[in-house]
Amino acid sequence: xxxxxxxxxxxxxxxxxxxxxxxGENALEILHGLDLVIRRGEFCAIMGPSGSGKSTLxxxxxxxxxxxxxxxxxxxxxxxxxxxxxxxxVRNRKIGFVFQFHYLMPxxxxxxxxxxxxxxxxxxxxxxxxxxxxxLGLLGxxxxxxxxxxRLSGGEQQRVAIARSLANQPLVVLGDEPTGNLDTRxxxxxxxxxxxLVREQGQTIVVVTHDPRLAARTQRIIRLMDGRIVDDxxxxxxxxxxxxxx
Amino acid sequence: MRLAPLFRIAxxxxxxxxxxxxxxxxxxxxxxxxxxLLSALxxxxxxxxxxxxxxxxPHVTVLDEFRDPPDEFAGWLSERSGGVVAVESAxxxxxxxxxxxxxxxxxxxxxxxxxxxxxxxxxxxxxxxxGNREVGAALVGIDPEAQDRVVATDTYMIEGRLSDLHSAxxxxxxxxxxxxxxxxRRGDTIGAALGGEGGTRALRVVGVFKTGVVPVDGVxxxxxxxxxxxxxxxxxxxxxxxxxxxxxxxAREVAADLEATxxxxxxxxxxxxxxxxxxxxxxxxxxxVVTSGITIVAAxxxxxxxxxxxxxxxxxxxxxxxxxxxxxxxxxxFLIEGLAIGALGVLFGSIGxxxxxxxxxxxxxxxxxxxxxxxxxxxxxxxxxxxAAAVSFGSTIFAACLPALRAGRLDPVVTLRGRA
Numbered sequence: 001x002x003x004x005x006x007x008x009x010x011x012x013x014x015x016x017x018x019x020x021x022x023x024g025e026n027a028l029e030i031l032h033g034l035d036l037v038i039r040r041g042e043f044c045a046i047m048g049p050s051g052s053g054k055s056t057l058x059x060x061x062x063x064x065x066x067x068x069x070x071x072x073x074x075x076x077x078x079x080x081x082x083x084x085x086x087x088x089x090v091r092n093r094k095i096g097f098v099f100q101f102h103y104l105m106p107x108x109x110x111x112x113x114x115x116x117x118x119x120x121x122x123x124x125x126x127x128x129x130x131x132x133x134x135x136l137g138l139l140g141x142x143x144x145x146x147x148x149x150x151r152l153s154g155g156e157q158q159r160v161a162i163a164r165s166l167a168n169q170p171l172v173v174l175g176d177e178p179t180g181n182l183d184t185r186x187x188x189x190x191x192x193x194x195x196x197l198v199r200e201q202g203q204t205i206v207v208v209t210h211d212p213r214l215a216a217r218t219q220r221i222i223r224l225m226d227g228r229i230v231d232d233x234x235x236x237x238x239x240x241x242x243x244x245x246x
Numbered sequence: 247m248r249l250a251p252l253f254r255i256a257x258x259x260x261x262x263x264x265x266x267x268x269x270x271x272x273x274x275x276x277x278x279x280x281x282x283l284l285s286a287l288x289x290x291x292x293x294x295x296x297x298x299x300x301x302x303x304p305h306v307t308v309l310d311e312f313r314d315p316p317d318e319f320a321g322w323l324s325e326r327s328g329g330v331v332a333v334e335s336a337x338x339x340x341x342x343x344x345x346x347x348x349x350x351x352x353x354x355x356x357x358x359x360x361x362x363x364x365x366x367x368x369x370x371x372x373x374x375x376x377g378n379r380e381v382g383a384a385l386v387g388i389d390p391e392a393q394d395r396v397v398a399t400d401t402y403m404i405e406g407r408l409s410d411l412h413s414a415x416x417x418x419x420x421x422x423x424x425x426x427x428x429x430x431r432r433g434d435t436i437g438a439a440l441g442g443e444g445g446t447r448a449l450r451v452v453g454v455f456k457t458g459v460v461p462v463d464g465v466x467x468x469x470x471x472x473x474x475x476x477x478x479x480x481x482x483x484x485x486x487x488x489x490x491x492x493x494x495x496x497a498r499e500v501a502a503d504l505e506a507t508x509x510x511x512x513x514x515x516x517x518x519x520x521x522x523x524x525x526x527x528x529x530x531x532x533x534x535v536v537t538s539g540i541t542i543v544a545a546x547x548x549x550x551x552x553x554x555x556x557x558x559x560x561x562x563x564x565x566x567x568x569x570x571x572x573x574x575x576x577x578x579x580f581l582i583e584g585l586a587i588g589a590l591g592v593l594f595g596s597i598g599x600x601x602x603x604x605x606x607x608x609x610x611x612x613x614x615x616x617x618x619x620x621x622x623x624x625x626x627x628x629x630x631x632x633x634a635a636a637v638s639f640g641s642t643i644f645a646a647c648l649p650a651l652r653a654g655r656l657d658p659v660v661t662l663r664g665r666a
């Protein structure tokens with residue numbers, strides 16, 4: 001499935017996006033009017049210090065949260081006023097999440113974990129199992145489909161989580177520090193996978209990362225600082241400018 | 247909403263910690279089991295009492311008195327004079343209590359709808375003695391054949407037959423408790439005080455009956471009508487008509503109808519046993535209070551287990567939601583778990599309740615109170631299982647609702663932020 005033809009069309013978009021947490025006197029604006037376009041087929045990293053609003057932005061892009069003001073459009077769908085069930089459906093069909101922790105169901109085998117998002121969509125069990133097997137094979141986990149997560153290594157668990165995020169052929173894979181819990185070798189492995197998915201399948205991927213070495217492997221870095229975009233461009237340039245500023 | 251994946255998740259949650267699941271199921275099962283056991287036992291006692299009473303006592307008794315006592319002259323005078331005239335120390339008129347024209351009345355009663363059969367009785371109290379022992383007895387003068395059609399009597403004979411009353415001129419049949427207190431057996435000769443003229447008459451014990459209803463067996467004695475009339479000094483009067491109905495549950499209605507027809511006061515078996523029947527109602531209420539207590543404790547157990555489960559699964563709930571499962575999906579998943587625990591609990595509780603009933607019913611536990619029994623009596627009615635199942639299941643669902651709704655409402659962002 002090659003989505004390269006659709007490259008350059010926006011996958012997701014934010015318009016004057018604001019997000020305030022808390023209420024009344026405790027209200028704190030985390031994002032101060034972000035305008036951002038993620039195009040199809042892009043492999044993009046979001047960087048920034050802790051508390052800069054990276055995760056908040058991720059949750060908004062992934063339709064897990066709604067903006068306080070402004071808008072988020074996922075594949076042209078405005079999420080602000082969508083009812084809960086419709087929002088859940090957008091997550092199910094358009095988004096694949098990978099978090100720092102794998103959050104696999106400990107009672108389900110690797111294969112079953114990958115089939116869950118498909119089951120939610122009503123994909124027949126046989127078909128879902130076939131796709132899950134294919135995905136696990138693609139991620140180098142062939143032969144380990146029947147294992148419970150507890151019997152997989154940390155790197156393997158995270159790769160199962162990535163397979164799960166790809167199950168419904170999402171428009172965008174969102175990674176919130178997906179390598180945060182992995183050693184360098186496994187972190188590299190995960191990024192290699194991402195690169196391959198972008199290259200071979202035209203998959204759109206947005207990752208939050210602290211690691212400039214990994215961010216350098218993407219096509220675009222967006223730097224956030226105190227809830228504002230302070231830089232956005234090719235990795236080498238952004239990293240160089242960040243270096244100059246210290 | 248697609249239920250298949252939700253069922254799968256719920257099933258795995260329960261299967262993953264079998265001990266915890268088994269404990270919750272056991273809690274529900276114990277509640278249901280004891281509810282069944284206690285209800286069946288209480289209903290058993292009640293139905294045994296009712297059955298024995300209905301079999302061994304007339305369904306309706308026609309008495310030799312009127313519901314409204316006849317106006318006395320003194321009262322009439324006082325009322326008419328507007329209280330100006332009052333009669334002090336008035337004596338009620340001496341009245342002979344009897345049923346007038348007994349055979350015509352009997353025929354009139356037998357012609358009423360719902361009446362199966364009726365018989366004339368002579369009742370009164372008599373002092374029976376055997377050696378030095380003297381015991382008061384409720385003497386009932388009967389015609390054995392007619393009586394047996396109204397009140398099952400012959401079937402309760404443990405020594406001799408009811409028809410043996412015809413065998414001797416002074417024949418008497420005693421209740422087992424009465425015979426025991428007198429210390430007599432079949433064939434012994436006892437004495438009875440003669441009413442009216444004084445003196446005693448020798449009677450021959452020709453049989454002993456035992457209904458199992460202790461208040462009956464302890465006092466009742468049967469003779470032929472003529473002998474009772476003689477012993478009680480009643481001449482040729484009859485003072486009771488006992489009636490058997492086609493349907494004993496209609497006794498109150500038929501009693502009222504008969505009273506309207508013949509004029510004499512009538513009593514249904516329920517009216518005669520009102521105290522005991524009221525006691526059974528209280529007993530039923532107590533049973534339900536106690537067993538509901540057990541069930542509520544079990545429900546709290548489930549509440550506990552499910553709250554723990556939800557807390558343990560917070561990250562997975564967040565992940566499910568980020569995968570596109572809705573709040574309703576998550577709530578239903580945990581409800582299914584509560585449902586499964588409830589269903590299994592009800593199943594095992596019913597099996598356990600049935601099994602315990604069988605086991606306890608087989609153990610000889612002789613008891614003598616209101617009724618006399620050799621074993622515990624259980625009523626094995628589907629209604630008891632139904633009520634127990636509904637209450638256990640209902641309380642389980644109720645207990646599951648709180649954690650399930652909470653799980654559904656969880657904001658995944660809060661969980662993810664806390665962990666990141």
